[in-house]
Amino acid sequence: MAFFSKLKDRLFKSSSKLEQGLDAIIEDGGEEELVADQPEEQPAPAPAPEPEPQPDPAPAEEPLAPAEETPPAPAPLEEPAPEAEPDDSPAAPPEIPPAELPAEIPSVVPGEDAGTPGFLGRLLGRGTPKRGTVTRRVLDDDMLEQLEELLIASDMGVDTALRITANLAEGRYGKKVSTEEIKTLLAAEITRIMEPVARPLPIYAKRPQVVLVVGVNGSGKTTTIGKLASQFKAAGKKVVIAAGDTFRAAAVEQLQVWGDRAGVPVLTAPEGSDPASLAFDAMTRAQEDGADLLMIDTAGRLQNRADLMEELAKIVRVIRKKDETAPHNTLLVLDATTGQNALSQVEIFKKISDVSGLVMTKLDGTAKGGVLVALADKFGLPIHAIGVGEQIDDLAPFDPEEFAAALTGLE
């Protein structure tokens, strides 16, 4: 299966909560309406004098209108995140453009014309509008409140949910909207929030470019380092990995497995030894080898925040003895299944390290993908890549439009 469809398929799984909720909100209090440009249904003719054979009522059988479907964005599959944007300048903080939704939405959205019951309607076998009809609901306070609750339940956070619903209401309050229309609007709003943060890992001319990888235990640091190393290697870069979580032998072993898979050397140190000393040795080796990239794994023990902070600070101090501009990236790896907890992890790691960007793992099979929207809205940190599985190629560039469509269930 092509990577794009695999990604979409997996993200769709994660979207069902939001998607189902949107369908239910429109169903609740919505009314079926005839679609304006639909050929009129044959009004029952007045009692015909002669029981003549009825003309075949089959215009209904017309192809189910894939006619004007928006073409899907081209698959980003061939494009490993790391090489997408060679850039010599430090990543500028993303600027958030003013909130502007597409002005007016067409009254009939492609794919929602007569007879297309909608993806979820088909799946759930409910709410299937009659051919030639569409269910619309007035966008009033009740509906806005339901939308807010749904967005909050989808892990977007209260502030973001309120802002999004306010934007949805602007210029549309009191007007009728259908499920597809509300999904289109919501997806546009989510895309607008996410676009400024969708940035591949910036690549600098510096050799080695030092990437410090931080995050709590189990968030997917090791796996992400393995996947990134493999992608960089495939892009022709020379990579060295340092297994900086020297406190857990299992973590080191796992990193070695990933290094082998990616065909990249992994530098280790005896259990319990000083991670900063390993980082220094790794820096020396990477410089001697002329490596393009040095990725340093770190411990994720948040139980003792002060210790972890000191440990990370010490790693930074020693690698700066070799290159005062290092580390060039500090990647925070977050587990999407932790939902709102990801927000507090960003807050903590921003305090104890100089986080420059995020990788969100485990977006496959979680209903908590909405937290990415809250993260983008609240922190504006670049999202360099997303993890959508446990295999080496399951790391994708973050595509906001695709993500928004998958999250809202927009086809």
Ligand SMILES: Nc1nc2c(ncn2[C@@H]2O[C@H](COP(=O)(O)OP(=O)(O)OP(=O)(O)O)[C@@H](O)[C@H]2O)c(=O)[nH]1
């Ligand atoms: N489904 C899924 N699982 C993932 C993904 N990324 C990582 N995992 C799994 O999450 C678990 C933890 O990943 P690790 O890479 O070991 O996490 P870590 O942060 O290095 O954890 P420690 O080694 O405990 O510090 C492993 O079972 C991975 O296979 C992902 O994108 N999707």
